[in-house]
Amino acid sequence: MYGSRLQTLAIASVVTLAGGFALAAFYAPMDADQGFMQKIFYLHVPLAIVALGGFVFGAYQAVQHLRTGDPSRDLKSYVAIHMSLILGIGALVTGSIWARASWGKWWVWDEPTLVAFLIIFLLYCTYQPLRFSIEDRDRQARYASVFAVTAGVFTPLNFLAVRLADPLIHPRTLDSQDNLPGEMRLAFLVCLLGMALLYVTLWKFELTHKHARAQLRSLKRKLGAADAARGRSAAPEATVS
Template sequence: MTPSLTTDGPVRLRGERAAIIWGTIATVLVVVSTIGVFLVAPEDADQGIIQRIFYFHVAIAIASLVAYGVACVAGILYLRTRDRRWDDACEASIRIGLLFSVLVVITGSIWAKASWGTWWVWTDPRLVTYLIVVLIYVAYFVLRSSAEDDRKMRYSAIYAIAGFASVPLSFYSVRVAESFVHPVVFTGGGANMPTSMLTWFIMAQAAMVALFIALLEVDLLGRRSERALHMLTIRLERG
């Protein structure tokens, strides 16, 4: 894992190959699904061009949930092993998941503007839920910044687990409230989609999950190389 000082060739770090492979897969999938969604998929009769944002909106939303799930599992593994690499994976996943969640809120808001003429609709469960989810996971970083070392990693892991438990609760609470107060304006959409739409939806979903994995690999690679560099510096200083 630690690069040797005596190698002549370029130093290889564990995970470099995985990052390259996943980066390539993600790039291809994102390009293909973008072309497919915007040029190939049939246009929705009612909503027109703006409906195409839906593919990515939902795909990013689900990918961010995947990210939080990965973070939760990494948190559990950290508590079991106390291996800081799980803490790395946990933080990196939440960072990417949070980025995705913010994108969900933004794309959702654009959609709300196009569909209902207003940037924010409190009656749309998806938008409201994701706002709560963003708040939950921003707090993760606030917590991280206020503790050190061992404690920081431990608390973060616990919070990643508790946070992931809050996600379904937020989803469900918003929907329970919706179902009583208003008819849900827009339901998930999978059930009555034409097949070609469904194909591109799955494509977009695969692209977003691959993007998450690629970003995660790159992030972890960055941490590993930083650590390796740090160790090298120490060794060189000691002579």
């Protein structure tokens, strides 16, 4: 059930993302101040936005998990947060490169969006250790969902606080879409869409992978093979229907 749709999704995300980058490279105009380095914007901002969206999506799945008690929701929440963390690393690295290029420093504290993102990233880094430190799997799932909901609510609140904390010295060409010329905006939106598609593809791929592994294990069990001792794990297990 997962396989064919996954293939379509993968192709769509590769095409969109490649198209977006091509538009960014050749169609969008060169930035007057920053030159070619500004092109990293088309990678950095979609990475960050999709990562944050993934955290919120993980919180949504966690709410559903707490409401229904359905373990597959916990798995979805886990994979969503996991993928967002990976994209988050990408966003931090590209943001840092960009800061180096435009301000000469690898890290700038007066760029509130980046700082807020770092705080959220640090918070979500504790998601895996939290899961790992709870042995009982039902409790692990429940507590992870409580964490995911709390952190999901924290995300916008933190942005509000950090953004207000810094006087707005930098012109925010980066976030206010109004300042983007039409060609830049088109390229940016295509990149954002491509990144979102990539996220969904990775999310589905990981879910499929986990389902396949769970199915394999249950088949082995049915064949009477000695069940390999399962160590303590932070990852929820897919349920075989």
